[in-house]
Amino acid sequence: MAKRAMEIAAAGYHNLMLGGPPGVGKSMLASCISGIMPQMTTEEMIDTTIIYSAKGLLKDSFSLITKRPFRNPSLAVTQAGMFGGGMTPQPGEISLAHHGILFLDEFPEYKREIIEMLRVPLEKHEISIVRKEQTLTFPADFLLSVCANSCPCGYYPMDKCRCTYRQIVKYQNRISGPILDRIDLFVRCEEIGYEALTSNSKEESSADIRKRVSKAWEIQKERFAQSTTLFNGRMNKNEVEIYCKLDEEGQQLMKEAFSVFQLTGRSYFKILKVARTIADLEGSYDIKSRHVEEALYFRQKGEGRVKVR
Numbered sequence: 001m002a003k004r005a006m007e008i009a010a011a012g013y014h015n016l017m018l019g020g021p022p023g024v025g026k027s028m029l030a031s032c033i034s035g036i037m038p039q040m041t042t043e044e045m046i047d048t049t050i051i052y053s054a055k056g057l058l059k060d061s062f063s064l065i066t067k068r069p070f071r072n073p074s075l076a077v078t079q080a081g082m083f084g085g086g087m088t089p090q091p092g093e094i095s096l097a098h099h100g101i102l103f104l105d106e107f108p109e110y111k112r113e114i115i116e117m118l119r120v121p122l123e124k125h126e127i128s129i130v131r132k133e134q135t136l137t138f139p140a141d142f143l144l145s146v147c148a149n150s151c152p153c154g155y156y157p158m159d160k161c162r163c164t165y166r167q168i169v170k171y172q173n174r175i176s177g178p179i180l181d182r183i184d185l186f187v188r189c190e191e192i193g194y195e196a197l198t199s200n201s202k203e204e205s206s207a208d209i210r211k212r213v214s215k216a217w218e219i220q221k222e223r224f225a226q227s228t229t230l231f232n233g234r235m236n237k238n239e240v241e242i243y244c245k246l247d248e249e250g251q252q253l254m255k256e257a258f259s260v261f262q263l264t265g266r267s268y269f270k271i272l273k274v275a276r277t278i279a280d281l282e283g284s285y286d287i288k289s290r291h292v293e294e295a296l297y298f299r300q301k302g303e304g305r306v307k308v309r
Contacts, residue, residue, distance in 0.1 A: 002026075008185060012216065013143050016030070016185045018188075022155075029189070033103075051095055052065055071093050077093065077110075092127070104144070156168050185298040219280045244272040244275065250289045267299065275295040
């Protein structure tokens with residue numbers, strides 16, 4: 001299911017969170033997501049090269065960056081390092097991840113202000129810095145991929161967890177509701193048994209998954225040919241109303257889910273966007289109820305989280 005979530009995330013530029021106990025492969029999987037994304041276009045290469053040049057990171061001043069960015073800032077990153085700044089403002093990690101992946105491992109361990117400041121770039125896909133009565137705007141259209149444990153020891157809600165209720169609540173509250181609301185896909189990775197670890201069965205290759213993702217990108221390119229939007233995950237409200245129409249069964253399903261999952265307006269539209277991407281991966285023009293069901297499955301973030309009254 002984690003691999004499936006990664007495919008959907010890459011296909012529609014949907015933000016992804018992987019949870020689960022230590023050692024199950026969350027970080028390894030998340031670090032592979034750029035490998036199932038299509039090659040960069042010439043325009044993306046030029047955009048990325050300009051950003052890296054402004055940061056002084058080009059090894060050769062005449063070379064283009066051809067590999068899709070994958071940024072994994074350390075837990076000690078500063079606000080300026082993450083979002084850009086300095087006496088002479090330079091782009092930060094979120095801009096260096098433009099057209100690529102921003103991977104934040106051990107997400108709750110980042111400074112609270114760093115986590116909360118992600119709200120704006122996750123909505124606007126750019127960051128503005130004010131210096132000496134001037135405003136500089138850097139692009140920051142990235143796919144956010146994060147890994148997070150459910151408690152300090154990482155094992156909640158398993159029996160082997162030894163954290164207190166207070167420790168668990170405090171740890172989980174480091175990621176606020178508004179930040180969780182900006183994430184599209186949630187997956188809990190479970191521990192793998194000995195048989196699975198030692199099995200010789202062949203898994204689907206990244207190349208095969210990349211082909212499906214590429215086809216979904218082509219569908220979106222045609223869909224948004226007359227718009228500045230590039231991916232389903234970036235659709236505005238009007239575009240969602242046009243391209244994410246549901247049949248009667250799908251509407252009833254969303255109506256029930258809105259109450260059961262206590263959805264916000266933002267999360268409601270995110271589910272529709274994810275359902276649109278799932279349909280695109282299948283090559284379906286219409287969004288079926290099964291697409292909505294799968295999108296709702298990946299929206300469930302309650303498992304592994306404590307219930308606070």
